[in-house]
Amino acid sequence: MRTLLTTLLAFSLTGCTMMQDNLESNAQTVHSTKITRSIQSPLNTNQFFQAEAPDQKKMFGAHNGPKKNINHYVRGMMQDLASNLKYVNQNTPLAVASFVFLDDKYDEGTLLGNQISESFMHELYQYGIPVIDFKTTGYMRVTPKGDFVFSRDYLELDEDQNFQYVMAGTLVNHKGGVLVNVRVVGLQSKAVVGSAQGLIPQAVLDALGSSERTDGIMLKSSAR
Structure with missing residues (x-):
């Protein structure tokens, strides 16, 4: 026990x-x-935040960036012009003429020259400068082919136009594209009050196509 x-x-x-x-x-x-x-050490903030911006080329590819057109280069020339423009302000209306080739007749426009003038009209307005569209007839013309307010017939336009300055320019064919010379001139004094230059690459010009009709079919051809 x-x-x-x-x-x-x-x-x-x-x-x-x-x-x-x-x-x-x-x-x-x-x-x-x-x-x-x-x-235990605190969490590394690099796990949540990138130390540097991502490479856009790796994300979107080397050739997938935003494509530039004529407006992009006109905008750059407008910035150059605004830096030396004198006497033109929000109280001085301005008109824009067709841009013509320097080695061609000054009374014959092209699609390229007309498009450059249209782009400058937009940029001038963005800068607060009053732009006169002298091709506006002042009435609406209604036709079977469409309704129109613009005209290139001087008989349909007002003889007296309210602008004191005009923007004009010349174009020169260049190996890499077209060189643009732009200036603002006083109508009475003929004095240049602002100027700028720029080059529009040929690749951009090739994207601008003119419209032609053959046997009733609309055809597209690259602009000069």
Whole structure:
């Protein structure tokens, strides 16, 4: 009987010792976890923010950027012109003439020259300069082919026009495109009060097509 009690007591002491060891082991584990979590370094902000702007060429490709047209180059020339323009302001109306080729007749326009003048009309208006569209007849002409308010017939236009300055320019064929010379001139004084130059690349000019009809079919050809 005494031997049995001794054996049971030994087992009880062994069990208590094992439980105590487990508790101490768990406590050390928790303590170790707390230490590990307390010394953990903060998150790297580079995981959330890019250090530099992404390469647009890699994102969109080298040739998929915004395509430039004539208006882009006219806008650049307008900025150059505005930096040296004198006497022209919001109280001095201005008209824009067709741009003509320097080595051609000055009374023959082209699609390119007319488009450049149209683009400059827009840019001048954006700068707050009043632009007179002298090709406006002052009435609407209704025809079976359409309704029109513009005309190139001087008999349909007002003889007296309210503008003191005119923008005009010349074009020169260049190896890489067309060189544009633009200037603003006072009608009475003939004095140049502003000027600018620019080059429109040939690739941009090739995108401008003129409309011609052959046997009733509309054809497109590149502008001069």
